Amino acid sequence: MAHSRSIPLRAWLGQRREAIDTLARAHAMIGVVTGPGRPRELGRPIAHAYVLRVVAEFQAFVRDLHDLAAERLIDLADPTTQFRPLLIAAATEGRLIDRGNADVRSVQQDFRRLGVSGLAARLQASGGRWAPSNGGGDRVVYQDLIELRNALAHGNQGQLDRLRARGVSDTVTWTRNNLPALNRTARALDRVVWDHLRGTFRTDPW
Numbered sequence: 001m002a003h004s005r006s007i008p009l010r011a012w013l014g015q016r017r018e019a020i021d022t023l024a025r026a027h028a029m030i031g032v033v034t035g036p037g038r039p040r041e042l043g044r045p046i047a048h049a050y051v052l053r054v055v056a057e058f059q060a061f062v063r064d065l066h067d068l069a070a071e072r073l074i075d076l077a078d079p080t081t082q083f084r085p086l087l088i089a090a091a092t093e094g095r096l097i098d099r100g101n102a103d104v105r106s107v108q109q110d111f112r113r114l115g116v117s118g119l120a121a122r123l124q125a126s127g128g129r130w131a132p133s134n135g136g137g138d139r140v141v142y143q144d145l146i147e148l149r150n151a152l153a154h155g156n157q158g159q160l161d162r163l164r165a166r167g168v169s170d171t172v173t174w175t176r177n178n179l180p181a182l183n184r185t186a187r188a189l190d191r192v193v194w195d196h197l198r199g200t201f202r203t204d205p206w
Contacts, residue, residue, distance in 0.1 A: 006193075009065070012061040012186050013183065016057040016060065023050045024172055027172045047171050048170060050176075052153060058102065058186070059102040062097055062107055063098070065193060066097065068206070069116075069193045069205075070092050071088055072197055072206060095110045095113075096109055097110050101146050103146045115200065116193060116196045126192050127188035129181070142182070144168045145175070147159070148168055193205075
């Protein structure tokens with residue numbers, strides 16, 4: 001059966017990306033106002049806000065997808081109506097993505113609660129760019145963005161210096177150039193969750 005994009009995925013590719021692009025445009029306007037000789041420091045706060053917004057919006061997508069998957073899992077299991085809220089709460093409360101970063105470990109563990117095991121292998125099978133055998137891939141980019149977000153959010157200059165030393169840059173350009181990796185990850189995760197629910201209940205989950 002053909003995969004249908006979820007509402008969370010459409011939001012990531014639509015209004016969430018638009019919110020991210022608004023900050024990119026604000027960063028670009030600094031150059032228009034100050035000219036090519038502007039001090040680098042003028043654009044740095046907006047660049048850092050851009051990195052933080054990218055990671056926050058993606059984490060919100062992951063949370064929304066998990067919420068939707070939990071609701072559809074319970075609905076398709078068709079429990080007694082009075083138990084539905086309790087079951088949804090059991091599937092979503094205490095998630096790692098609600099208490100910290102949506103890093104690879106957290107996402108894998110939270111979706112395992114919905115029966116999605118072997119998430120990394122499924123992401124690779126779905127997109128082929130998650131963790132290729134020759135190294136690198138979207139998983140590395142994703143984790144780099146999480147680590148960059150943490151360094152900026154916690155003012156960890158040592159961590160930031162180490163990231164810069166291996167080519168991870170706290171700039172709009174570097175982050176924007178890696179947005180395609182997040183798009184591929186979002187599409188692959190959406191497809192993996194859809195396939196899991198479709199395979200379990202033999203009906204399109206959304």
